[in-house]
Amino acid sequence: MAAQRGQRNGVGVTPPAPTAAEITTPIPRVTEVPAARERARAIPEAAVARLAVYLRVLSGMQEHGSGTVSSEELAAAAGVNSAKLRKDLSYIGSYGTRGVGYEVAVLIEEIERILGLTRKHSVAVVGIGNLGHALANYGGFPGRGFPVTALFDVDPDLVGVPVGGLPVGHIDDIARVCAEREVSIGVIATPPPAAQAVCDRLVSAGVQCILNFAPVVLQVPDHVEVRKVDLAVELQVLSFHVARRADNAAVLAEANGRAANGRAVDGMVVS
């Protein structure tokens, strides 16, 4: 995956072009917790994403009645190695028992706390086409905690039509409706040309987190967090691997032909 992250906006880094705010505000204000005082906020983004995966695996284990897991078991189920898993868990605290493992219920609780899943996050979906429909019908979104509370589109024929039990609103009402329903996450599922404008509207409406399905690089202020899901990119990355595989196969055929008599390098089934 692939997340869209802006420049790291580290404190003290000179930005390419100073923003208006920086020029016109003579008295700076503390806007980032000083490194010394950061309260374990040092969880790598990659680890955060994995924590979400562990959480899902743990939920499955809890349903199957497991009370305890070792790092080895959990790691296998999550598709990572156990050292990485233990490191990831160590970022959120020490909730395991040496010689035994982790209590499933405890881990679930702690991960949910860290991920902020104890509070509900109201979601708005903008763009009720094929994808928007699918998203709206997900119904409450994965694992609960992300209720879809607003749908928007420009098409007048769609406005008012209920999708997934929720009537579609007109895009011009974004600001008002998002404020009323305290939307904290905006999902953009519009055609590419509309995406930036929709994004701007969401941002002015106070939405600070955006999940973007449109194949467009969104420009947003520093305080807004964007993650993107880009089908074209995913397919093209896979395409790259297909091509690489084909190339390697060609080279390997040749290599194996040449070095047919002696041992070569190392073995691994390639089909």
Add this chain to the structure above:
Amino acid sequence: MAAQRGQRNGVGVTPPAPTAAEITTPIPRVTEVPAARERARAIPEAAVARLAVYLRVLSGMQEHGSGTVSSEELAAAAGVNSAKLRKDLSYIGSYGTRGVGYEVAVLIEEIERILGLTRKHSVAVVGIGNLGHALANYGGFPGRGFPVTALFDVDPDLVGVPVGGLPVGHIDDIARVCAEREVSIGVIATPPPAAQAVCDRLVSAGVQCILNFAPVVLQVPDHVEVRKVDLAVELQVLSFHVARRADNAAVLAEANGRAANGRAVDGMVVS
């Protein structure tokens, strides 16, 4: 986001536990191109994903009639810094002109070549629910080059029904149909419990690249490439940022209260 990648299976690295193949195969076969001989295969995965983004931006520029771009312009449009862009492009060769920039047409061609987009990649979608419908209707998939040539589901009511102009096939025919239509990419859009079984079937059918939308960690052989798109994870990562923001805001309110008289750290609008 976030790609699912197995252990790096580097040549010469002792695996945690030797596989059956390694134990029972006395004569190893070359299955990976030796480091010395690798033909610029050293493109970081992250760079590959960005190349796909550059490609899209470049296509837009070409339509708007631009013949040339500087690294600065292209980088801005793609949302990265220019150093990274130049580094990424350097992985595929030296196609720029010093003092001038890059020719749009040339870059497009070279990136397409590297990404393997000169050949078509036939796509099969499995699981024709909400999401599957949306994917099938994308019609030919982004930017051409990824024609959807097969749809599958278990539901007998769906089999035979045309979706996006293509009749849905039964899941039991995966192997035959994928072979016939030379499917190189399988897309899994099934409910979670079915995902692993579908994946296994795709793999036995010879599909080596999988795009997984099901919230499940797929277990696949080493030679199969899996990328996953995980809505729950994306939302939970955003949730984490919401929570972090809230925490910081609390701490900052306190900090600004305390240090109200003197300058603090550095400025940046936080809303």
Add this chain to the structure above:
DNA sequence: GCCTGTGAACGGCTTCACAGCG
């Protein structure tokens, strides 16, 4: 003079390996 291409420095994530504790 300007912009590309890239070695080198840097930083952050991953892996290792073992101390620490139940």
Add this chain to the structure above:
DNA sequence: CGCTGTGAAGCCGTTCACAGGC
């Protein structure tokens, strides 16, 4: 003795800064 928790090492991707050409 087993498994967690973690400093340290290693590795890889990003950023810097400037040499190299046009």
